Amino acid sequence: MKSWFNHLRYDPISPLLASGSEALHYFARRDLLDEDSGPANRLWELPGAQRILKKQRADGSFAFPAGKDNPAAVNYPLIETWKQFRHLVEVFGITKNHPPAERAAEFIFSCQTAAGDFRGFLANQYATYYTGAILSLLIQAGYGEDPRAEKGLRWLLSMRQDDGGWTIPILTHPFNGKEMHRLTSSFMEPVEPDRAKPFSHNWTGMVLRAFAAHPRYRKTKDAKAAAGLLAERFFQPDVYPSYQSADYWIRFQYPFWWNHLVAALDSVTRIGLNADDAQVGRALRWLIDHQQKDGLWREDYAKPRSAGKPAPKQREAMRWVSLAICRVLKRAYE
Numbered sequence: 001m002k003s004w005f006n007h008l009r010y011d012p013i014s015p016l017l018a019s020g021s022e023a024l025h026y027f028a029r030r031d032l033l034d035e036d037s038g039p040a041n042r043l044w045e046l047p048g049a050q051r052i053l054k055k056q057r058a059d060g061s062f063a064f065p066a067g068k069d070n071p072a073a074v075n076y077p078l079i080e081t082w083k084q085f086r087h088l089v090e091v092f093g094i095t096k097n098h099p100p101a102e103r104a105a106e107f108i109f110s111c112q113t114a115a116g117d118f119r120g121f122l123a124n125q126y127a128t129y130y131t132g133a134i135l136s137l138l139i140q141a142g143y144g145e146d147p148r149a150e151k152g153l154r155w156l157l158s159m160r161q162d163d164g165g166w167t168i169p170i171l172t173h174p175f176n177g178k179e180m181h182r183l184t185s186s187f188m189e190p191v192e193p194d195r196a197k198p199f200s201h202n203w204t205g206m207v208l209r210a211f212a213a214h215p216r217y218r219k220t221k222d223a224k225a226a227a228g229l230l231a232e233r234f235f236q237p238d239v240y241p242s243y244q245s246a247d248y249w250i251r252f253q254y255p256f257w258w259n260h261l262v263a264a265l266d267s268v269t270r271i272g273l274n275a276d277d278a279q280v281g282r283a284l285r286w287l288i289d290h291q292q293k294d295g296l297w298r299e300d301y302a303k304p305r306s307a308g309k310p311a312p313k314q315r316e317a318m319r320w321v322s323l324a325i326c327r328v329l330k331r332a333y334e
Contacts, residue, residue: 004326004333007288012295012326019319022046023091032326040093049092052084053100060103071185075120078111082134089137090255091320096142105138109148116148116155122184125191126169128159132207133256139213153217156207164222165199165229166207171240172197201233202243205259205267212267219272227268231279234261235286247302254320261286262324269331284332287325296322 005013016028023043030037043049055062057077062084064076085104088094094101111118118134121127135152143149160166170183172194183191208230211223238244249261256263261283273280291297296318298305310318 004330007284007329007333008291009288010291010293010295012291012322015295016319016323016326019316021316021319023048023093024319024323026093027323028326031323032330040095041098043092044094044098046092049088049094052087055084056100056104060100060105060107062104071123073123073185073187075111078108078118078120081107082130082137085137085141086255086257089140094141101141105141105143108134108138112148112152116151116153117159118152119190122168122170124187124189125184126159126193128156128166128168129203129206132156132166132210136209136213139210144214144216149214153210153214156210157222159193160195160222160226161193161197161199162195163199163229164225165201165204166226167193167197167200167203167240168242169193171200171242198239199229200238200240200242201230201236201264202238202240202248202259204230205264208267208271209256209263212270218270223271227271227273230264231268231273231277231283234264234279234283250301252297252299252301252321252324253317254324256324262321262328265328265332266324269328273332275332280332284329287329297325 013028013032016024016032019025023046026037026040026043029035057063060081061077062080064070064080070076081104085108088101088104096102096105108118111120113119117126117128117131119125119127121130131152135149135156138146138149156166159169170180170191173191175183182188204226208223208226211217211220211226217223235246235249237246238248243258248258252260252262254262256266265280265283268280275281275284287297290301299314299317299321
């Protein structure tokens with residue numbers, strides 16, 4: 001077994017292979033055991049992928065549940081399409097070679113502004129964090145060399161704070177709750193960031209996924225500098241009130257959404273930081289120390305462990321989180 005495995009007290013691979021999930025089985029063998037698992041397109045026909053694709057509309061989008069109070073300036077189809085695209089790409093390995101995935105990607109690109117970002121999550125306000133998260137999926141789906149992805153990455157570089165990290169521009173201003181709601185629910189001119197304010201590790205973590213996913217951009221000095229900034233903030237509270245608690249570092253989910261320790265480690269190790277980095281090494285040791293005897297990791301370490309066996313759905317989520325952790329450990333130690 002490879003050297004990364006020797007750092008663990010319990011075997012994490014056997015419970016992944018015994019899960020009964022063909023997708024988990026495929027990625028565990030390919031990514032952890034370095035076996036030839038064959039093309040991923042066989043996963044595209046699995047029932048879970050088909051359940052998602054059944055909901056796709058003709059224009060490639062997915063419908064968001066309607067509500068009376070949904071602001072018209074918020075692009076709800078974009079939000080729902082991004083949510084579903086996460087699962088198609090991260091769980092089923094779907095790429096642009098699959099026509100439904102191509103349609104979804106083209107719908108997402110249709111929501112890109114001339115500047116290169118994706119708006120609609122916060123009405124017309126800059127959503128640096130979602131732009132990064134969207135681009136990471138598009139790049140994984142095969143659009144890394146698409147000029148539209150390139151434009152998005154360059155826009156993100158143009159939106160950095162003076163310290164080299166990112167935040168959400170509207171958070172750099174002292175808006176009260178009423179004004180914040182007006183700005184993020186009505187079509188208003190986007191608020192420019194106060195670049196002298198510090199970066200946010202939460203939103204830098206989501207942005208950095210795009211650079212980590214790109215074979216060329218992950219090697220740049222800008223990506224490496226941002227990865228170093230993010231690693232320095234492990235286990236600390238954010239500087240902004242949104243998702244500020246340090247507990248968010250140890251609340252995991254997969255596919256990735258918000259920033260947390262596993263998602264951040266996934267990015268910084270792709271960019272080149274490894275176990276020799278002091279902060280990365282400390283985070284890896286935390287993960288090793290918190291592995292369960294069954295070989296898996298919990299989803300949420302911020303709240304007490306629940307009594308009894310986890311429900312099947314929860315255990316499935318734990319397996320996907322554990323796969324993501326094993327990928328990080330393998331990359332960091334090898």
